[in-house]
Amino acid sequence: MAPYSAQDFYDRLAEDYHLIYADWPASVSRQGNALDTLMRKYLAGAEPLDVLDCSCGIGTQSIGLAERGHRVVGSDLSPAAAARAAAEARRRGLALPASAADMRALPFADASFDVVLSADNSLAHLLTEEDVGRAVRGMRRVVRDGGLLVLTAKDYGDARQTRRQSTVPQVTDTAAGRVVTFQLWHWHENGVHDLEHVQLLPDRDTWRVQVRRATSRAWTLLELAGLVQQCGFGDVTWHSVEEAHFFQPVLTARPMA
Numbered sequence: 001m002a003p004y005s006a007q008d009f010y011d012r013l014a015e016d017y018h019l020i021y022a023d024w025p026a027s028v029s030r031q032g033n034a035l036d037t038l039m040r041k042y043l044a045g046a047e048p049l050d051v052l053d054c055s056c057g058i059g060t061q062s063i064g065l066a067e068r069g070h071r072v073v074g075s076d077l078s079p080a081a082a083a084r085a086a087a088e089a090r091r092r093g094l095a096l097p098a099s100a101a102d103m104r105a106l107p108f109a110d111a112s113f114d115v116v117l118s119a120d121n122s123l124a125h126l127l128t129e130e131d132v133g134r135a136v137r138g139m140r141r142v143v144r145d146g147g148l149l150v151l152t153a154k155d156y157g158d159a160r161q162t163r164r165q166s167t168v169p170q171v172t173d174t175a176a177g178r179v180v181t182f183q184l185w186h187w188h189e190n191g192v193h194d195l196e197h198v199q200l201l202p203d204r205d206t207w208r209v210q211v212r213r214a215t216s217r218a219w220t221l222l223e224l225a226g227l228v229q230q231c232g233f234g235d236v237t238w239h240s241v242e243e244a245h246f247f248q249p250v251l252t253a254r255p256m257a
């Protein structure tokens with residue numbers, strides 16, 4: 001069966017994306033702080049940094065980094081998500097030019113950013129080594145020598161071997177009541193799986209069910225590190241959740257000349 005379209009999935013989710021967090025504004029600040037600390041560790045003295053967030057979604061990391069004073073540009077496959085990121089930044093009085101672009105064909109000039117970022121497992125929507133390679137080579141092209149690549153990814157642990165069937169429900173309080181979000185996973189070969197993203201929305205004394213479908217690949221952290229190394233980066237390092245103070249492991253890598 002053909003994979004589900006990531007663009008359709010995120011276009012349809014854009015308006016409700018914040019509901020996958022218990023408190024999205026708090027996560028924006030927390031994630032911005034964590035990534036800012038890591039970036040300053042590698043690029044001290046060069047701040048504020050020119051940052052490309054090439055899977056910015058509705059701006060979770062872009063806005064947090066703009067709040068920390070960096071000059072952030074956002075792009076994302078989903079035009080609806082990119083438009084919401086720009087609007088959310090504007091509401092906060094922050095500049096965040098954001099547009100629709102596929103990270104496999106980044107529409108930016110060579111060497112235009114100090115940091116290229118792709119956060120929250122966005123690479124999992126690239127289903128083949130060729131597609132990840134195309135994306136990471138593009139990131140190498142647009143990052144300056146001496147700059148930094150930052151990727152964050154889900155550590156699937158044994159989920160791929162055991163073919164885990166679902167995620168733990170996330171409960172978010174809203175003015176209308178609780179919203180419950182979880183995923184059901186349907187496995188194919190090589191870690192590729194279709195996911196059903198289920199949201200239960202309060203509807204008087206019952207629930208309205210919203211289901212959106214996408215296809216992902218459960219890349220291991222080792223596989224991703226190897227692909228990054230093959231695409232013009234060195235000093236490839238995974239920082240643990242505890243070390244990075246981020247909710248996922250964070251990979252940093254330096255561009256090779």
Ligand SMILES: C[S@@+](CC[C@H](N)C(=O)[O-])C[C@H]1O[C@@H](n2cnc3c(N)ncnc32)[C@H](O)[C@@H]1O
Binds near residue numbers: 104
């Ligand atoms: C889990 S969301 C994370 C979004 C954002 N980083 C955040 O944490 O809020 C994954 C994002 O990857 C984007 N994406 C998937 N495939 C992409 C591609 N080929 N190029 C650019 N963005 C892509 C999706 O549109 C979606 O916004």
